[in-house]
Amino acid sequence: MKQLVYTSIIDTSVDFEEIHRLLTKAVENNKKKSITGMMVYSNDYFLQCIEGEAKDIDELFKKIVKDKRHYDIKLLGKKDIEKRYFDEWNLGFINNSKYIKKLIETKTGVKEFEPYKFDYENARDILYKLSFMI
Ligand SMILES: Cc1cc2nc3c(=O)[nH]c(=O)nc-3n(C[C@H](O)[C@H](O)[C@H](O)COP(=O)(O)O)c2cc1C
Numbered sequence: 001m002k003q004l005v006y007t008s009i010i011d012t013s014v015d016f017e018e019i020h021r022l023l024t025k026a027v028e029n030n031k032k033k034s035i036t037g038m039m040v041y042s043n044d045y046f047l048q049c050i051e052g053e054a055k056d057i058d059e060l061f062k063k064i065v066k067d068k069r070h071y072d073i074k075l076l077g078k079k080d081i082e083k084r085y086f087d088e089w090n091l092g093f094i095n096n097s098k099y100i101k102k103l104i105e106t107k108t109g110v111k112e113f114e115p116y117k118f119d120y121e122n123a124r125d126i127l128y129k130l131s132f133m134i
Contacts, residue, residue: 003051003085004061004078005123007115008070010044022069023093030090035060038085038092038127040113042100046070047115049127050091051084077120085128092131099133 019041030037035052048064050057057078065073086092094100100113107126115123 001051001081001084002054002057002078003049003081003124004057005047005049005076005120005127006061006064006073007045007047007076007118007123008073010041010046011069011071014069018069023091027090029060033060036084036086036089036091038089038094038131040100040115040127040130041093041095043113045113045115047118047123047127049086049124051081051086074116076115076118076123079120085124086131089131089134092134094130094134099130103129 023039029035030050030052033052033056035050035056037048037050039046039048050060052060061075101111103126104113105111107122107129118126
């Protein structure tokens with residue numbers, strides 16, 4: 001199994017309704033492919049982790065990279081995993097900046113959510129912790 005973490009910036013044309021549409025479709029698709037994961041939207045950034053069969057993860061990431069609803073996609077890393085981190089969620093989502101701020105501050109000492117500065121493990125751990133706050 002593969003796990004992948006990336007971050008990106010939301011396009012200005014995307015409103016909350018569009019995010020909702022995106023999530024509904026993503027959960028439906030991920031369920032079919034047994035893909036699990038977690039996504040945070042905060043401070044105009046997306047941070048997402050997806051995990052599943054290597055082929056499915058590569059296919060999904062190709063689609064995600066082409067999606068016009070975000071840009072400057074930065075792959076933070078991709079790793080082989082034995083066990084899923086987000087097995088409860090086909091795509092968990094959180095955008096409550098109160099939780100995020102506090103967690104980021106404790107984890108990194110930085111107040112702003114700036115996921116481009118995170119490394120793979122750091123980002124994955126933050127997403128993992130946030131998955132318990134949904
Ligand atoms: C930030 C972001 C995260 C996304 N995450 C997923 C995802 O986890 N699963 C998924 O199927 N699509 C996801 N998408 C949407 C895909 O880019 C694409 O629109 C969708 O998979 C197309 O589905 P379809 O081929 O069934 O029409 C995401 C898009 C964005 C912008």
